[in-house]
Amino acid sequence: MLRITGKFSVNVLKSSSLCTKYMYFRRTKMRIMSVTQQNCSLRNYSSPPGDVKSLHSVVNPHISRIRNIGIMAHIDAGKTTTTERMLYYSGYIRTLGDVDDGDTVTDFMAQERERGITIQSAAVTFDWKDYRINLIDTPGHVDFTVEVERCLRVLDGAVAVFDASAGVEAQTLTVWRQADKHQIPRICFLNKMDKNRASFTYAVESIKQKLKTKPLLLQWPIGEAKSFRGLVDVVTKEQIIWKPTSDLDDGKNFERKPLQETDDPNLFQEVQDARNTLIEQLQSAIRRITLAQKAVPVLCGSALKNKGVQPLLDAITLYLPAPNERSYEFLQWYKDDLCALAFKVLHDKCRGPLVFVRVYSGSLKPQSAVYNINKSCTERMSRLLLPFADQQIEIPSLMPGNIALTVGLKQSATGDTIVSSKASAVAAARRARRDAGEKKTSVSGVDSLLLAGVEIPEPVFFCTIEPPSMARQQDLDNALSCLQREDPSLKVKPDPDTGQTILCGMGELHIEIIHDRIKREYGIETYLGPLQIAYRETILNAAQATDVLDKTVGDKRHFVTAEVEVRPRSGEGATTKPIISYAESVSEVLPKELQGAIENGITNSCIQGPLLGFPVQDIDVTVQSLTVHPDTSHTMVSACVSRCMQKALKKAGIQILEPLMNLEITVSEDHLSAALADLAQRRGNIQEIQSRQDNRVVVAAVPLAEMMGYSTVLRSLTSGSATFTLELASYQALSSQEQSALLHRRMGLV
Numbered sequence: 001m002l003r004i005t006g007k008f009s010v011n012v013l014k015s016s017s018l019c020t021k022y023m024y025f026r027r028t029k030m031r032i033m034s035v036t037q038q039n040c041s042l043r044n045y046s047s048p049p050g051d052v053k054s055l056h057s058v059v060n061p062h063i064s065r066i067r068n069i070g071i072m073a074h075i076d077a078g079k080t081t082t083t084e085r086m087l088y089y090s091g092y093i094r095t096l097g098d099v100d101d102g103d104t105v106t107d108f109m110a111q112e113r114e115r116g117i118t119i120q121s122a123a124v125t126f127d128w129k130d131y132r133i134n135l136i137d138t139p140g141h142v143d144f145t146v147e148v149e150r151c152l153r154v155l156d157g158a159v160a161v162f163d164a165s166a167g168v169e170a171q172t173l174t175v176w177r178q179a180d181k182h183q184i185p186r187i188c189f190l191n192k193m194d195k196n197r198a199s200f201t202y203a204v205e206s207i208k209q210k211l212k213t214k215p216l217l218l219q220w221p222i223g224e225a226k227s228f229r230g231l232v233d234v235v236t237k238e239q240i241i242w243k244p245t246s247d248l249d250d251g252k253n254f255e256r257k258p259l260q261e262t263d264d265p266n267l268f269q270e271v272q273d274a275r276n277t278l279i280e281q282l283q284s285a286i287r288r289i290t291l292a293q294k295a296v297p298v299l300c301g302s303a304l305k306n307k308g309v310q311p312l313l314d315a316i317t318l319y320l321p322a323p324n325e326r327s328y329e330f331l332q333w334y335k336d337d338l339c340a341l342a343f344k345v346l347h348d349k350c351r352g353p354l355v356f357v358r359v360y361s362g363s364l365k366p367q368s369a370v371y372n373i374n375k376s377c378t379e380r381m382s383r384l385l386l387p388f389a390d391q392q393i394e395i396p397s398l399m400p401g402n403i404a405l406t407v408g409l410k411q412s413a414t415g416d417t418i419v420s421s422k423a424s425a426v427a428a429a430r431r432a433r434r435d436a437g438e439k440k441t442s443v444s445g446v447d448s449l450l451l452a453g454v455e456i457p458e459p460v461f462f463c464t465i466e467p468p469s470m471a472r473q474q475d476l477d478n479a480l481s482c483l484q485r486e487d488p489s490l491k492v493k494p495d496p497d498t499g500q501t502i503l504c505g506m507g508e509l510h511i512e513i514i515h516d517r518i519k520r521e522y523g524i525e526t527y528l529g530p531l532q533i534a535y536r537e538t539i540l541n542a543a544q545a546t547d548v549l550d551k552t553v554g555d556k557r558h559f560v561t562a563e564v565e566v567r568p569r570s571g572e573g574a575t576t577k578p579i580i581s582y583a584e585s586v587s588e589v590l591p592k593e594l595q596g597a598i599e600n601g602i603t604n605s606c607i608q609g610p611l612l613g614f615p616v617q618d619i620d621v622t623v624q625s626l627t628v629h630p631d632t633s634h635t636m637v638s639a640c641v642s643r644c645m646q647k648a649l650k651k652a653g654i655q656i657l658e659p660l661m662n663l664e665i666t667v668s669e670d671h672l673s674a675a676l677a678d679l680a681q682r683r684g685n686i687q688e689i690q691s692r693q694d695n696r697v698v699v700a701a702v703p704l705a706e707m708m709g710y711s712t713v714l715r716s717l718t719s720g721s722a723t724f725t726l727e728l729a730s731y732q733a734l735s736s737q738e739q740s741a742l743l744h745r746r747m748g749l750v
C-alpha cells in the first residue's frame with residue numbers, strides 16, 4: 001500500500017488565495033486604529049475601546065433583546081474580519097485581530113490561524129447597545145458546508161457578507177439556498193468597499209439577479225475603492241464618514257430650500273417630529289419585510305479598513321428577529337418544558353465533550369439531568385458556559401432563545417433534541433399525536449418532536465488511515481469517534497476485505513484537516529492511503545432472485561425463503577435509500593416486527609454494491625414472496641433477504657456512477673484560454689462564461705476523478721491569479737470503457 005508520510009499532498013479544493021495565505025503570512029500586525037466619529041443626531045456609534053467588558057453582569061437578557069445571528073458567505077468575503085471588528089467595537093477585545101496575522105479570536109484552531117480560513121464555526125457572545133448578540137462565524141469553504149448547515153438550524157437571522165468587487169459568488173448561492181431552506185431572515189453586508197474594482201451597484205445588481213431577491217438599499221457608499229470614505233444612511237440621510245475620514249403669481253414659479261430652525265422654531269420642531277415618526281414607521285416596515293423574507297436590507301463597508309461595522313451591528317438589532325419572533329410548531333407540544341437542540345460538539349482534553357445547545361423553551365440549569373430523545377437516554381449536565389470564542393464564562397441558567405455550552409453530556413451529539421425528562425418527551429408526543437389526529441395529518445409520535453436534524457451529504461472522497469503501530473489502533477479509534485461526534489460529515493468504516501480503517505470526507509481539504517487534527521490534538525502520527533473517489537453503483541435492468549436459508553442453531557431451526565425483484569428507478573434521484581414495496585400476498589400477512597427485519601436486509605445490501613462495494617442508488621425493490629418458519633430469528637430473515645438482494649442486483653447488471661462536480665473558475669482574460677484548454681483535457685463540459693468586472697467566470701461540470709490536484713495546476717497556469725470552487729452536482733454513468741478501466745485499476749491489474 002502506498003504510504004504518504006510527511007506532508008500530505010494538499011491539493012485543496014479551495015481558491016488559490018488560500019494557498020497563498022497558507023504559504024505566507026501577509027502584512028504586518030494591525031494595531032488599534034482610532035475610529036473618528038461623526039456627530040450623529042439619531043445614532044451614536046461611539047464605543048471607546050476602554051476596559052474589556054465582562055459578561056458576568058448580563059447572563060439572561062430579555063428574549064426580545066437576543067439576536068442569534070450567523071455570518072455566512074463565500075470563502076474570503078471577510079466574515080472573520082467583520083466578526084473581529086464587532087467584538088472590538090462592542091468592547092470585548094482590546095486589539096484588532098487580523099486573519100493574515102493569525103491572531104483573530106474566532107479562528108482559534110491552529111489550522112485556522114495558519115491557513116487564515118474558518119473551519120469550525122465559532123460561537124461568540126457579546127452585547128451591543130443593550131442587545132445580546134450570539135454570533136456564529138461560519139466557514140466559507142465548500143468542504144465545510146455541513147458545518148454551516150448545522151449552525152443555520154439554530155439561528156434566527158443571518159448576515160450575508162459579500163466581497164463588493166465580486167458580488168454573488170458560487171458558495172454564496174449555496175449558503176443562501178440553505179438559509180432559504182431554514183427560512184432565515186437576512187441582511188447583506190457589501191464588504192471590501194475599499195478594494196480595487198469594488199462596485200456597490202454591480203454587487204447590488206448581482207444580488208438581484210443571482211439571489212432573486214429584492215435588495216433594500218439602506219446605505220449608499222461615499223466613494224468606492226481607494227476613495228471609499230464612508231456611507232450615507234438612506235433612511236435618515238445622515239452621512240457617516242470615517243476619517244483616515246409673488247403676490248399675483250400663477251403658482252408656476254416657486255423655490256425649494258431647506259427649512260431652517262430660524263424660519264419658524266415651532267414649525268421646525270413639528271416637521272422634525274413628523275419626520276422622526278416617519279423614519280420609525282419606515283424602519284418597522286423594513287423590519288417587517290425582512291422578517292417575512294420578502295426583501296433584504298443591503299449595507300456596505302470595509303471591515304479591514306474599519307468602516308461600516310457599527311451601523312451593521314445596529315442593523316442586526318433593528319432588522320433581524322428576536323427568538324420569540326420566529327415560529328416553531330413543536331413549541332406548543334412542550335408548553336413551558338425544556339426543549340433544546342444540541343448543534344455542535346467540541347472535545348476538550350480536560351472537560352470531555354462540550355455540547356453547544358440552543359434552548360427553545362423552558363430553561364437549562366447546571367447540575368441537572370436531561371433526557372436526550374434521539375439517544376433515548378438520561379444524561380447529567382455539570383456546568384453551563386457562555387462561549388467567548390476559545391474562552392468560556394460560567395453561568396447559573398440558560399433561558400429560552402439563548403445559546404450556551406454544556407459540560408458533562410457524554411452521549412449527546414450534533415442534531416440531538418434535549419428535553420427535561422422522559423416523561424416530558426412522552427407528554428409532548430401525546431400532545432403531538434392528539435394534534436395530528438385533529439388535523440388529520442400523519443405524525444409518527446416522537447419523530448415529530450425531534451427538531452429537524454442536519455442533512456449530511458454523502459462523502460465524495462475516501463482513503464485508508466493507519467496508526468503508526470498496532471498498539472495505537474485503539475487511540476486512533478478513540479480520536480476518530482471524538483472527531484465524528486464533532487463533525488457528522490466525517491464517516492469512518494472498516495474495509496470489509498482488508499480490515500483497514502477507511503476515512504470518508506467531503507473534500508481533499510476536509511480529509512487533510514482531519515489528518516492534521518489527529519496529529520496535533522491526539523498526538524497520533526497516522527498514514528493516509530491515496531485519496532480515492534467515492535463512486536456509486538446502480539442497476540441497468542429489472543431482475544428477480546430467490547434464496548433459501550435453512551440453518552439449525554442449538555435446538556432451533558431457522559428457515560426462510562425469499563423472492564425479490566429489483567428495478568432501476570428513473571427520474572430525479574441520487575438516493576441510496578431503496579424504495580420498498582410488497583406483493584399483495586406478502587403485505588396481507590406480514591407482521592410489523594418482520595417488516596423491520598426485511599427492510600434491514602434490503603437496506604444493508606444496498607450499502608455495498610456487488611461490483612466494487614460502493615453504495616447502490618436509485619433502485620425500487622418488491623418483495624414478491626416470503627416464508628418464515630415460526631422459530632426463525634429476525635437476524636436470519638435479514639441475512640436471507642440481503643443475500644437474495646445481492647443475487648438480484650448482480651443479475652440486473654451493474655453500472656458505475658461517478659461524482660460530477662460544478663466547477664466555477666474566476667480567471668483574468670489573459671489566462672482564460674489556458675484554463676479552458678486544461679478543462680478540455682479533464683472531460684470538462686463548459687456551460688457558461690460570464691463576465692465579472694474585469695474577470696471571466698467559467699461555469700463547468702467536471703468529473704471529480706479529473707480534479708485531483710487541480711489547485712496546483714490552476715495556480716501555475718494562471719500565475720496564481722485564478723480562484724475556483726467545486727461542489728457536488730450529481731452522479732453520472734461511466735462509459736463502458738471507463739468502467740472496465742476502473743475495474744482493472746481496482747483489481748490491481750494496471
Ligand SMILES: Nc1nc2c(ncn2[C@@H]2O[C@H](COP(=O)(O)OP(=O)(O)OP(=O)(O)O)[C@@H](O)[C@H]2O)c(=O)[nH]1
Pocket residue numbers: 073074075076077078079080081082099100116117118119138139140141191192193194195301302303304305
Ligand atoms: N481589502 C479588504 N480586504 C479585506 C476586507 N475584509 C477582509 N479582508 C481580507 O480578506 C481576506 C479574508 O478575510 P476573512 O475575514 O478571513 O474572510 P472569511 O470570510 O472569514 O474567510 P473564510 O472563513 O476562510 O471563508 C483576508 O486577507 C482579509 O484581510 C476588507 O474590507 N477590505
